[in-house]
Amino acid sequence: xxxxxxxxxxxxxxxxxxxxxxxxxxxxxxxxxxxxxxxxxxxxxxxxxxxxxxxxxxxxxxxxxxxxxxxxxxxxxxxxxxxxxxxxxxxxxxxxxxxxxxxxxxxxxxxxxxxxxxxxxxxxxxxxxxxxxxxxxxxxxxxxxxxxxxxxxxxxxxxxxxxxxxxxxxxxxxxxxxxxxxxxx
Numbered sequence: 001x002x003x004x005x006x007x008x009x010x011x012x013x014x015x016x017x018x019x020x021x022x023x024x025x026x027x028x029x030x031x032x033x034x035x036x037x038x039x040x041x042x043x044x045x046x047x048x049x050x051x052x053x054x055x056x057x058x059x060x061x062x063x064x065x066x067x068x069x070x071x072x073x074x075x076x077x078x079x080x081x082x083x084x085x086x087x088x089x090x091x092x093x094x095x096x097x098x099x100x101x102x103x104x105x106x107x108x109x110x111x112x113x114x115x116x117x118x119x120x121x122x123x124x125x126x127x128x129x130x131x132x133x134x135x136x137x138x139x140x141x142x143x144x145x146x147x148x149x150x151x152x153x154x155x156x157x158x159x160x161x162x163x164x165x166x167x168x169x170x171x172x173x174x175x176x177x178x179x180x181x182x183x184x185x
Contacts, residue, residue, distance in 0.1 A: 005032070012047075021048030028059065036063035037070045044074075044081055053078060069095065073103050089116030096127075104131040105139050141168070 008023035021042050027035040036059045042048055043056035056078055063071035076091035089110050095103030108131060110117055111124035131139035144163040 005035070008035075017042065017048030019048075028062075033063055033066040033068050034070070036060070036066070037068055037074050040071075040074055040078070044078055053082060069098055069100060072098065073100055073106075076103070076106065085116035101131060101134055101136050104134070105136050108139065140166075 004023055004027055008020050008027065011017075011023060012020035021039070024035050024039040024042065028039050040056040040059035040063070043052045043059065045051070057075070060071045060075045060078060064075070072091055072095035076088050076095065079085075079088035079091055089107075092103050092106045092110060096107045104127060108124045108127035109115065111120045111127065113119070125143075128139045128142055132143050140163055147163070
């Protein structure tokens with residue numbers, strides 16, 4: 001027997017976002033905590049209906065109150081959609097402090113690009129190295145590309161090439177088999 005969650009996921013995969021949204025709404029009302037986050041993303045992106053950032057924020061607050069850590073990272077996405085760099089950075093920092101690998105990677109980018117904070121490339125590189133050490137493929141590729149830009153140091157160049165190729169292959173595999181992996185986000 002199929003569950004409502006399976007039906008909602010199938011509708012989403014088919015691109016029937018209105019049906020998916022209605023099913024996720026029912027699941028959220030029934031107390032399915034993780035559904036709150038997914039439903040909030042739909043409101044942020046306007047999938048299955050109009051964009052509603054206030055509704056998305058309320059859903060994410062509910063999810064966070066229920067202990068769903070992903071809610072913090074998605075709340076950061078909400079603040080980014082609103083153009084609120086300060087609250088975006090605060091949410092990313094909080095999610096990273098709780099061990100969210102995608103948030104750690106995003107935090108590194110905040111320091112690299114100055115998104116909500118003063119540009120600090122050394123701090124960004126330190127955070128990026130930590131994320132790469134924990135397996136984040138985007139962080140590995142970012143660092144490998146920096147090594148590839150230095151052909152005058154062959155050991156750096158070849159280490160960067162190896163890391164870049166290994167991360168690319170693993171990323172391709174995960175994209176096919178586990179596209180929601182934290183190692184990709």
